[in-house]
Structure formats: C-alpha cells, structure tokens
Amino acid sequence: xNDYQSVYLxxxxxxxxxxxxxxxxxxxxxxxxxxxxxxxxAVNLAFVTxxxxxxxxxxxxxxxxxxxxxxxxxxIGLSIFVLLYRKTGSINIDKFNLLKW
Amino acid sequence: MELLxxxxxxxxxxxxxxxxxxxxxxVHSALWMVGNCLALGVLFLLLxxxxxxxxxxxxxxxxxxxxxxxxxxxxxxxxxxxxxxxKSLLSGRFVVSFLFMVCLLGLGIGLSPMALKGxxxxxxxxxxxxxxxxxxxxFVQGLAAFELVSVLLTAAVVGAVFLARxx
Numbered sequence: 001x002n003d004y005q006s007v008y009l010x011x012x013x014x015x016x017x018x019x020x021x022x023x024x025x026x027x028x029x030x031x032x033x034x035x036x037x038x039x040x041x042a043v044n045l046a047f048v049t050x051x052x053x054x055x056x057x058x059x060x061x062x063x064x065x066x067x068x069x070x071x072x073x074x075x076i077g078l079s080i081f082v083l084l085y086r087k088t089g090s091i092n093i094d095k096f097n098l099l100k101w
Numbered sequence: 102m103e104l105l106x107x108x109x110x111x112x113x114x115x116x117x118x119x120x121x122x123x124x125x126x127x128v129h130s131a132l133w134m135v136g137n138c139l140a141l142g143v144l145f146l147l148l149x150x151x152x153x154x155x156x157x158x159x160x161x162x163x164x165x166x167x168x169x170x171x172x173x174x175x176x177x178x179x180x181x182x183x184x185x186x187x188k189s190l191l192s193g194r195f196v197v198s199f200l201f202m203v204c205l206l207g208l209g210i211g212l213s214p215m216a217l218k219g220x221x222x223x224x225x226x227x228x229x230x231x232x233x234x235x236x237x238x239x240f241v242q243g244l245a246a247f248e249l250v251s252v253l254l255t256a257a258v259v260g261a262v263f264l265a266r267x268x
Contacts, residue, residue, distance in 0.1 A: 068250045
C-alpha cells in the first residue's frame with residue numbers, strides 16, 4: 001500500500017527550503033524567527049512521515065522534543081529581541097554586527 | 102481521497118509559508134504562521150498522529166504564536182523593513198538565497214526515498230493506540246532525554262528572566 005510518503009517528504013523539503021530562503025533574505029528579526037519555525041515544522045512533518053512508515057514511536061518522540069526546543073527558542077529569542085530593541089530601538093538584524101557595546 | 106487532503110493542506114501550508122516571508126506587516130506574518138501551523142496539524146492528522154496534531158495546535162498555534170504576537174506588541178513596530186525588502190528583490194542577496202533554496206530543494210527531494218519499508222510490526226499503532234505507544238517509548242527508552250528536555254525548558258525560562266531584568 002502506497003501511503004503517499006514521497007508526497008509528504010517532498011512537501012517537507014519544499015517547506016524547509018522556503019524557510020531557509022526566508023531566513024537568508026528577510027531582515028526583520030521576528031520574521032527570521034518565524035522562518036526558523038517554518039523549518040522546524042517541515043522537519044516535524046518528515047519525522048512523522050518516517051515514524052508512520054516504520055510504525056515506531058521514535059519519530060513522534062523526536063517531534064515532541066523539537067516542540068520543546070522550539071518553546072525554549074521562542075522564550076530566549078524573543079527576550080533577546082526585546083533586549084536589543086531596548087538598546088538600539090530597532091530589530092533590523094543588519095544593524096546587529098556587534099557582539100559587545 | 103487522502104491525496105486530495107494532502108494536496109489541499111500542503112498547498113495551504115506552502116501558501117501560508119510564502120505569505121509569512123512576503124508580507125510586509127510583521128503581525129500579518131505571525132498570523133499567516135498560525136495558518137501554516139494549523140495546516141501542518143491537519144497533515145499530522147492525515148498521517149494518523151492524532152496526539153502530535155493536538156500538540157501542534159496547542160503548543161505551536163496556541164502558545165508559541167501567542168508569545169510571538171505578544172513580543173511584536175511589546176516591540177511596537179508594525180511595518181518592518183518595507184522599502185528595503187521590496188528593493189532587495191532583485192539584489193544579489195535575493196538571487197543568492199533563491200539559488201540556495203533551489204539547491205536545498207533539489208537535495209531534499211533527491212535524497213528522500215521513494216518508498217519506505219516498515220521495520221517494526223505492521224499496524225502496531227492501530228493495535229495499541231498512538232498515545233500508548235508514545236508513552237511506552239517516552240517513559241522506558243527515552244526517559245533520560247525526556248528529563249533533559251525539562252532541564253532545557255527550566256534553563257530557558259531562567260535565561261529569559263535573566264535577560265529581561267531591569268538593571
């Protein structure tokens with residue numbers, strides 16, 4: 001029985017490539033963060049596809065771990081954005097080329 | 102029938118991802134991202150992963166996106182790099198990242214196997230139920246990783262409080 005796995009994997013690849021494209025070409029830090037979330041979602045889709053193909057729970061467990069990591073990333077990343085905005089008044093990532101000021 | 106669902110929800114997810122990248126307003130980007138998360142949730146349902154679909158809707162579309170919209174509200178900037186992004190559509194940066202996207206796409210589709218073979222017993226998920234299977238994995242084999250994830254989340258919360266403190 002063909003379960004359209006190649007369709008799911010192709011969709012995951014396209015979503016990941018779109019996310020990577022957005023990370024590279026956008027300059028707004030929050031949009032870059034959203035594009036990272038798109039990439040994480042694409043990886044989740046691939047994990048769930050492989051998990052169903054192998055009838056195992058490892059992929060689902062990895063998806064749960066990725067969701068937890070995404071939550072931690074959101075907490076740290078957004079507080080860094082707030083900090084940078086407080087210091088410089090902008091969240092354009094082209095302006096952040098200093099590690100210390 | 103499943104193919105119809107895949108094409109509909111996959112197209113919705115791709116369109117939402119495109120609008121996240123292309124929209125000028127940051128709040129609109131965040132709202133399109135919610136649409137992307139919901140479409141991915143429906144795809145997880147089509148893949149027989151009801152628990153992961155529920156987690157996707159609750160954690161991503163609920164908690165994380167609420168957090169991001171809250172941060173946008175705190176940063177108080179609605180239209181971001183409007184001019185610069187429109188101008189950069191034909192610049193070298195855009196062309197290079199577009200080529201990078203095409204290469205990544207070719208790599209991803211080229212590396213993905215056309216047919217996967219199951220290694221575990223057939224239809225274990227149908228027989229035992231998905232949550233049963235997942236809980237068995239988490240609390241037997243994946244216990245150390247599960248506890249380390251809780252440590253990671255605690256560290257993230259402490260770090261966020263440390264970063265946001267007033268001097």
